[in-house]
Amino acid sequence: MKKLLVAALVVLAAFAAPACAEERPTETYGMVVFLKGSEFFNWAYAGMIDAAAAIGPHVKTELHGPAEWDATLEARAIEQLVAKKIDGVIVTAGEANTLVPAINRAIRAKIPVITFDSDAPASNRLCFVGTNNYQAGYEAGKAMGEWLGNDARIGICTFPGPDHLKNRQDGFEAGLKEVAPGAQIVAVVNDEGDVAKAETQLTAMLQANKEINGIFGAHGNPGPGAAAAVRSLGLQGKVQIMAFDFGLPVIELIEKGEIKGTVGQNPYLMGYQAMMLAYAAHHPTEIPSMFEGFGHVPVAGIDTGVRILDKDTSAMYKNPPRF
């Protein structure tokens, strides 16, 4: 009987000891996005969840923000998280300037804020994790140059305004010229950010410029619009399309062979890295930090890189995570 009791105590102690040692207070980190529910940000949130799990079971995550593209609603969400005394915020800025007061308020409250995908550089956010858009365009340009060589005659579909689109376009031009110095950019059309508008603009462009044999869509929407324009003019196979991002319509058109490739960003890695940085910033160590009261974060933003996806490499993006 005594032996049994001792054995039971030993077993109990064995279970209890590590439980005591790992008893850490729960920490909660919030991701704030616009267009909540979109595939891209769901990938990012999946990365955040995995990073939190890697740190430990005491780290919880929450997804906040509006389903609309309205940065004032994101600002409200950040302020609500500050009021809730959350342990860290990672946010993608639907509009860079609008979020400045809310982000600065969080930082003043000693809550680390990391931006991902879309930065708010004028704010006091600690670090940015996202795509270097010039480099992304450069990779796309290089691939296009390799496909078409010096005969490349390119039309670009984009819209004026956002800096990241301008950077992609500049990078594309540089990458293209690097590989194929004889290549030319023949036309740049304005799709106003809209897939239907992209189709009409590109149809007109292809009719006016018969020599065009390649189209680069600088953001997520023109890809399917370009495929529709090429299809309706019966130019399949004669005009190659480079899309941007891996929305389901783009992946399907790649599988059908109507789009040759797309620039794949790394939203999963953005969420993962941003979570890790927020955690590090919330737990200062002896390693010196630029920001008083916060742990060390890198001084430069983190480029999560791109890869040109084609028929063979795009399949895994067909099942985006849902939340």
Added chain:
Amino acid sequence: MRPTDKSLFQRLPLQYIGLILANAVIIVVMASRYGEFLSPFNIEVTLMSFLPEAIMSLGMTLVIITGGIDLSISAVLPMAAIAAAMGMNAGLHWGLAVAIALVASIAIGLVNAKLINLLRVHPFIVTMAMMLTLKGFNLAITDGRTLFGFPDPFQEMGQGYLWEIPIPMYFFAVLAVLAAVFLGCNRYVRQVYFIGGNERAARLSGIRVERMRYFVYGLCSLLAGVAGVIVAAQYGAANNSFGQNAEMKVITSVAVGGASLSGGSGTILSTLLGVLFLAVVNGSFVMTGISTYWQDIVNGGMLLLAVLVGEFVFNRRRK
């Protein structure tokens, strides 16, 4: 005046009690489980998060009492923000820029009223057309770009504090008291109940319905403009994407407050209880971390409940 007054007085007490109870239950449950819920900072953030909607709901209450609706407010809000921003960026004194933005807002409301009077179509169609046109206009004049870099006194108006209370709260308080007093006591403004209850009877008894519409829609649009200017000051930026779907939140607040969308009933106080409900629900979702997808289900459910209770009481008393 009898039928409208009857419906008004008979349906309101239950709506008031129901709404106050609903708000109280959520607040008590949340406060008992989350210590931060009633912290001064969280109260401030919760109230401030629906301040633009609260300001717009004052004007919308009047419009809905007349049996009308104004969908264009969600486009007037960014329009006013952009107009004020453009004025300031062009070097105008911020006070003048704000005045221009507000006058432009009133003008939109007057055009709405003029078109409703002229075309004799439902305000839903006219103001929806106005919303679409104005949203396109907002995009066209800014190219989707954000305007920022406003003078400090202007930003202070949205971001500053007076006796530890955010300055926009004072604007709202003054506007709300004015609206409540005028709608409660002023004979001219109270004509809106008559128009909403029975427009034909109102017309026959000598109420100038068309002229009243200019007042009501002009005021509604002006308040959307005020909200737009405050948002621009609050965030130090103006963008065409501001205020998206705000009209739906505002109309929901008014209806949850118990105003009948067919006109003739509603008060400022019940509307504000409706806004408070939306704000408290939103704050609760963020506090608990439950997916905010469920928030619309709660708001929609509350809206249905408010309509059902309203109609039930109304019908039973009428028998």
